[in-house]
Amino acid sequence: MQWKEIATNSLILKNYELFKKSGVLDYIDETHSNNKELEDLLIEANEIFRQETVDELINLIIHFLAEKFIPSNMVFILNEGIMFNRIKTIVCRNMKISNDIIVIESLEPFEQFFRTYRGTTSFLILENEMEDTGLLAPFVPYKPRIVVPVLGISGLYGMIFFGEKVLGEDYDTREISYIDKLMNFTSIGIQNTIHYEHSVRDSKTGLYNHNFFIHRVNEQIARAKRVQKPFSVILMDIDNFKLFNDSYGHLAGDEVIIQLSKVLKRALREGDILSRFGGEEFTILLPYADKNEGWNAAERFRKTVEEMETKYQENILKITISLGIATYNYHEKINDITLLKRADDALYKSKKTGRNKTTSFKSGLLTKAQDMDYNESNQPSLK
Incomplete structure (x- = not known):
């Protein structure tokens, strides 16, 4: 029987005072309210699991909390790394993300505490239990009242600190219960997004990996057929990288690859997909870019890298890249x-005709004849 049916039942109405005095109606009201809260929580959980990035998930959590109460401050500390530490910190003031920076090297010092206290816990208890209270100094300015661990199969993924509420008294048991439940779903959501990110990204550079790139190319092929618009892909390679590694060492080579990744990311348009194809090769998907737009983009990347400088020990390292473009x-x-x-054929031509240049793929007998003439008069260089 539904609550609406109970509320209009003639027998209950006839004995209303008796039911009220016995507490049955209050119990039904409370049960109905609890069920509604659980239904809302399940809807929120579904939304949490649909988020693809940690940033999207945190923005969603802030939205959910704002409908219940408003903490003056919130601090999210999350380890986005799996094999190594990559701590991400996000500070919210009055439910808006601020530019505050908190430096935390590792979550390891907090592991022992959260093996004992696995749910929402008073910040005072954390202060009393921690051997090195200096580790909590970065959080004190935000006046935390409670702390919630983000726990998973690999241990502690993060911590979320809640400051005092803007309105009302301290957090009551109902609010603590809601936070506990919401954070359980949040923990799973954060773990899912972190592991998803690692499944599609290169661990060294943070760029998308080859498998993800191929998946997006196939999506773009299907889309291009549907909307009847072209797109381009760029394959690029660091020139003479083997010689570079032999001269400066592989650690210097790694530093250059990381710096190159950052420079290329800054040069992308919104919607472009950059991936590490493998070793010193990179690929870029340019949605809806025709031959001319693909060429202009590739030249922009080439010139940007040509100007790039990487500081390593006492050296200023410079590299160039060769690029090949193919338009669908x-x-x-x-x-x-x-x-x-x-794209690889075009890249090979850039390599063998001088390097530090861009070549667009061209099919036909004329291109093949030009290649044959070149090969007869030149020894091909190592790619």
Whole structure:
């Protein structure tokens, strides 16, 4: 029987005073309210599990909390790394993300505490239990009242600090219960997004990996056929990188690859997909870019890298890149393998005709004849 049916039942109405005095109606009201809260929580959980990034998830959590109460401050400390520490900190003031920076090297010092206190806990208890209270100094200015661990199968993924409420008294048992439940779902959501990110990204550079790139290329092929618009892919390679590693060492090479990744990311348009193809090779998907737009983008990347400087020990290191472009024509029936082979052929031509240059793929007998003439008069260089 539904609550509406109970509330209009003639027998209950006839004996209303008796039911009220016995506490049955209050119990039904409370049960109905609890069920509604659980239904809302399940809807929120569904939204949490649909988020693809940690930032999106945190913004959603802030939105959910703002509908219940408003903490004066919130501090999110999350380890986005799996094999190594990559601590991310986000500070919210009055439910708005601020530019505050908190430096935390590792979550390891907090592990022991949260093995004992696995739910929402008073910050005072954390202060009393921690051997090194200096580790909590960065959080004190935010006047934390409670702390919630983000726990998973690999241990402690993070901590969330709640400051005092803007309105009302301290957190009551109902609010603590809600936070506990919401944070249980949040913990799973954060773990899912972190592991998803690691499944599609290169661990050294943070760029998308080859498998993710191929997946997006195939999506773009299907989209290009549907909307009848072209797109381009760029395959690029660091020039003479083997010689570079032999001269400066592989650690210097790693530093250059990391710096190159950062420089390329800053040069992307919104919607472009940059991936580490493998070793010193990188790929870029340019949605809806025709041949001219692909060429202009590739030249922008090439010139940006040409100006790039990487400081390593006492050296200022410089590199150049060669690039090959292939543009997808929606009239053609080619797949991702053929498209990337075309970009690779264009890249190879950039390499063998001088390096630090961009080449667009061209098919036909004239291109093949030009290549044959070049090969007869030149020894091909190592890629």
